[in-house]
Amino acid sequence: MILDSLFTVLEKNALITAFAFVGILVWFSYEISARLTRGHVHGSAIAIALGLVLAYVGGSVTGGNQGLADFSLFAGVGVMGGAMFRDFAIVATAFGAELEALKRAGLVGAASVVIGVVLSFMVGAVIAVAFGYTDAVSISTIGAGAATYIVGPVTGTALGADSGIIALSVAAGLTKSVLVMIGTPFIAPRIGLNNPHAALIYGGLMGTTSGVAGGLAATDPKLVPYGAMTATFYTGVGCLLAPSVLFLLVRALV
Amino acid sequence: MVIYGVALLSFCMLAGVFVGDLLGDLIGVQANVGGVGIAMLLLIVLSNLSHTRFTLGEPTEKGIGFWSAMYIPIVVAMAAKQNVIAAISSGWMAIVAGVAAVAVSFAMIPVLSRFGKGEQHDS
Known part of the structure; x- marks a missing residue:
């Protein structure tokens, strides 16, 4: 009975429960980072990886699509990790960012967004062809999904793609975002991702806002505003290019 | 006051997302174009403006700093x-x-990073 009323309290105050829960998760992750890896793997990288594992568990137990937030007890995690709070916190990181670094990388940053969209689209399209897809609509939708999991369905809907193909494009985008979150801290030293200039280009090339947000948080939180800035233009540019120019290009080639 | 900072942050985000939505409508895509970036x-x-004309008080900065730390x-x-x-x-x-898109994009970062920097070395 006591347990019941405890659960009721936790469910009623969902967002507060999420704050407490994430606090414990982050503390636990930093302990692992300090004790098991001697600080080699950043605590936030472990916390994000644990979050993804919990999301997997949540999804497989409940069968929902919100990860851990599908448990009624953890519904607040969905609010805390939703787009509203995420974007609010991202904007806040801009406070104290260097205006100079932004100006310097202005043109390359803008170019990186367009290059990033086209590059991911082409890679996704080539993979789709390799897996035996032959119609321009399916190939373009999967290519768009390789950009982000928003560009995929927007493109697929605009072109009238099959719902199964749209689901695949979302999965490709999700894979990208999860991999960027996990992979960035490991690959960062090799690709010179340690300064605002490179972070701006990284954001523009990767484009997945959640991936970039998680990846930079786990690499160096000081770089977050630069990467996030360019990444937020990516989905818009993708939704612009994929169903139009890029689709026409694919149709001309197939 | 702390709320001034939070309110300033909210104002920036709402204004940015609003402009991003308008931009999306203008170019005819069903997405927000750079709303968060504009914010x-x-x-x-x-x-930066506040350094010259009016200064944000320390509590005001704390209101923004809190959300930045909650990131x-x-x-x-x-x-x-x-x-x-x-x-x-x-x-x-x-x-x-997904994996291929990430791998290729990662590989492009050092290539593009050289560009903006190269201009500086030339001068």
Whole structure:
């Protein structure tokens, strides 16, 4: 009975429960980072990886699509990790960012967004062809999904793609975002991702806002505003290019 | 007061997202175009402006600083609500497409990084 009323309290105050829960998760992750890896793997990288594992568990137990937030007890995690709070916190990181670094990388940053969209689209399209897809609509939708999991369905809907193909494009985008979150801290030293200039280009090339947000948080939180800035233009540019120019290009080639 | 900082932040975000939506409508795409980026630029400009004309009090800065510091926990929560199952269980093609896109994009970073920097070395 006591347990019941405890659960009721936790469910009623969902967002507060999420704050407490994430606090414990982050503390636990930093302990692992300090004790098991001697600080080699950043605590936030472990916390994000644990979050993804919990999301997997949540999804497989409940069968929902919100990860851990599908448990009624953890519904607040969905609010805390939703787009509203995420974007609010991202904007806040801009406070104290260097205006100079932004100006310097202005043109390359803008170019990186367009290059990033086209590059991911082409890679996704080539993979789709390799897996035996032959119609321009399916190939373009999967290519768009390789950009982000928003560009995929927007493109697929605009072109009238099959719902199964749209689901695949979302999965490709999700894979990208999860991999960027996990992979960035490991690959960062090799690709010179340690300064605002490179972070701006990284954001523009990767484009997945959640991936970039998680990846930079786990690499160096000081770089977050630069990467996030360019990444937020990516989905818009993708939704612009994929169903139009890029689709026409694919149709001309197939 | 702390709320001034939070309110300033809210104002920047709402204005940015609004402009981003308008931009999306203008070019005819069903997405927000750079709303958060515009909000960030607005906040940077406003906070730099304040050095000359009016100063943000320390409590005001704390209101923004708190949310900036909450960034990582929020990202952890975001990770915990991802549809990881869908990413993993939908078959090889989606995974291969996602992985390949990331690999190629990572490889491009050093190539593009050289550009902006190269201009500086020339001068």
